[in-house]
Amino acid sequence: MIEFRNERVASEWAEAIDNGRLIVPVVLWADALAVSLGAPGITLTNILRTPQEQIDLCRQMGVEPYRSVHEFWRGVDFSCAGLSDTMTEIIGGVNLMYRYGGTFVVAAYHSAGTAPHVHLQVPNGSVWRV
Numbered sequence: 001m002i003e004f005r006n007e008r009v010a011s012e013w014a015e016a017i018d019n020g021r022l023i024v025p026v027v028l029w030a031d032a033l034a035v036s037l038g039a040p041g042i043t044l045t046n047i048l049r050t051p052q053e054q055i056d057l058c059r060q061m062g063v064e065p066y067r068s069v070h071e072f073w074r075g076v077d078f079s080c081a082g083l084s085d086t087m088t089e090i091i092g093g094v095n096l097m098y099r100y101g102g103t104f105v106v107a108a109y110h111s112a113g114t115a116p117h118v119h120l121q122v123p124n125g126s127v128w129r130v
């Protein structure tokens with residue numbers, strides 16, 4: 001079951017579904033993998049980031065500002081409480097199912113500068129919805 005770090009993330013998730021964002025099926029797959037591995041599910045911690053938030057984050061990390069997929073509805077971060085090994089299996093399972101293209105991966109583990117989380121990213125595109 002998908003949980004949310006706060007109301008903002010919950011609201012952005014609902015908007016992503018309404019707009020057929022390509023990240024949606026990837027998040028659902030990650031959550032299904034978590035449940036199949038015995039976890040209650042994943043907690044979405046970050047979806048959309050404003051350009052200013054991205055610049056501020058880069059400054060916090062001490063790197064030159066760069067554009068992020070989070071500015072374009074193409075990135076989602078999640079955690080899975082107490083299951084660092086499972087996160088590895090989730091990452092492997094997501095990358096088996098979905099390919100980004102080129103040298104990029106869809107799912108990656110991030111720990112630098114923030115709480116450990118999985119970063120999901122997708123190329124441009126949308127999903128068909130009824």
Ligand SMILES: [Zn+2]
Nearest residue numbers: 075076077119
């Ligand atoms: Zn991210």
